[in-house]
Amino acid sequence: MSDVNGTPDQAxxxxPEPIRFFGTTWVDHTGGYPARRAGVAAGSLAAAVASCFVLRFAYEGLAIADIxxxxxxxxxxxxxxxxxLAFRNTWDGFAKRPDPARQASLRGLLTIGFVGSLLAYFLRSLTEAPGEKLHREEYETARHQYEKRTKRRTGNPSKKRRTP
Incomplete structure (x- = not known):
């Protein structure tokens, strides 16, 4: 690759594919990565707690309605x-790419179980950026394949012995 001036591109x-809230800081854990992870953990836990209060108000509404x-x-x-189900689906989504058709069919259940998704996000952010392991594996595989493709040959290929 080359830039506008015709010089080779350094990178x-x-x-690396950016991760929500982290960008590409997950690659080398720079750019405020630990602070972002702490912020994501605190934010997802606070959102889960707030969601539980909303569910409590819904429960109290049903109790008042005496149904x-x-x-x-x-x-x-x-x-x-x-x-x-939302917890399990979100947790599994950190380890492998989810099937879009399955995600579409589970959208209603996952919306109702939003507290589970928030808790999965909180627990994963305690150890790594959510989805970091999956993105790292994909990035390392892509780097390895790129290096393998661009590796220079040694010797003169015309002197290579040919088998009949």
């Missing part, structure tokens, strides 16, 4: 199951 090869214990239990079970 030839694959570029019966069956519907109340049904709502609690629904939010618990959806949160567990």
């Amino acid at each position: 030839a090869g694959p570029r 019966g214990s069956f519907v109340t239990v049904l709502m609690i079970v629904m939010f618990a199951i959806c949160s567990a």
Whole structure:
């Protein structure tokens, strides 16, 4: 590659994919990476706590409406199951690329179980940037393949022995 002036580009090869809230600081953990990770952890935990308060207000609304214990239990079970599914789906999404068709079909469940997604984001941000492991594996593979392709040959290829 070359720039506008025709000089070779210094950063030839694959570029790291940015991660939300982190950009490309996850590659070498610079640019305020630890502070960003702490901020993401605190923010996702605060959002999960705020979400639980919203769910509590919804529960109190059902209690005030006096709709019966069956519907109340049904709502609690629904939010618990959806949160567990959202947690698992979000957690698995950090290790491998999710299938877009499956994501589209689960969109409603994942929306209802938003607390589970927030908790998965919080727990992952305690150890790394959410999705860092997946992005690092993909980036290292791309770098390795690029280096393999651009490796220079040694010797004269015309003197190479040919097998009949």
